[in-house]
Amino acid sequence: MSQDQLSSEYLANSSLSRLTDEAELGLMRTLASWPRLVEAAAEAHEPHRIAFYLGDVAAGFHALWNKGRDEASLRFILSDDPELTIARLALVQGVKSVIASGLAVLGVEPVEEMR
Numbered sequence: 105m106s107q108d109q110l111s112s113e114y115l116a117n118s119s120l121s122r123l124t125d126e127a128e129l130g131l132m133r134t135l136a137s138w139p140r141l142v143e144a145a146a147e148a149h150e151p152h153r154i155a156f157y158l159g160d161v162a163a164g165f166h167a168l169w170n171k172g173r174d175e176a177s178l179r180f181i182l183s184d185d186p187e188l189t190i191a192r193l194a195l196v197q198g199v200k201s202v203i204a205s206g207l208a209v210l211g212v213e214p215v216e217e218m219r
Contacts, residue, residue, distance in 0.1 A: 115194040122191045125178055127171050131164040131195065138202050142209060151210065158206045165199050 123129065138157070145153040172179040180192045207214050 112197060115190065115197045118190045118194045119187075120191050120194060122188045123195060125168075125171070127164070127168045127178075128192075128195060131161075131168055131199070134161055134164050135198050135202050138205070154206050154209055158203060161199060161202055161206075165196075 120132065123132065134157075141153060141157050145151060168178070169180075180189070180196060182189050204214060
């Protein structure tokens with residue numbers, strides 16, 4: 105896998121059709137609801153919706169991570185299947201983007217590294 109394949113632009117344009125596990129699909133559905141959730145939270149003056157949503161995104165990602173720990177075929181990086189690895193890394197990039205966007209809406213600056 106090349107550095108170019110790991111770029112944000114490449115990942116954003118990669119195919120997600122290989123993502124078929126219910127946990128992957130559920131996480132993608134959750135991410136897809138982000139724009140509507142922000143609009144609804146703003147219209148209702150309910151910023152707590154964003155915080156709860158970000159908790160749901162983190163929980164969905166954590167559940168998917170744990171499934172991969174228990175079942176090797178669901179790991180994010182598979183040396184024998186670069187196409188699926190790219191799709192899963194694109195999903196990770198999506199999670200990162202939505203969480204960063206949500207934190208920005210809430211006025212929270214994320215740390216680059218946890219110590």
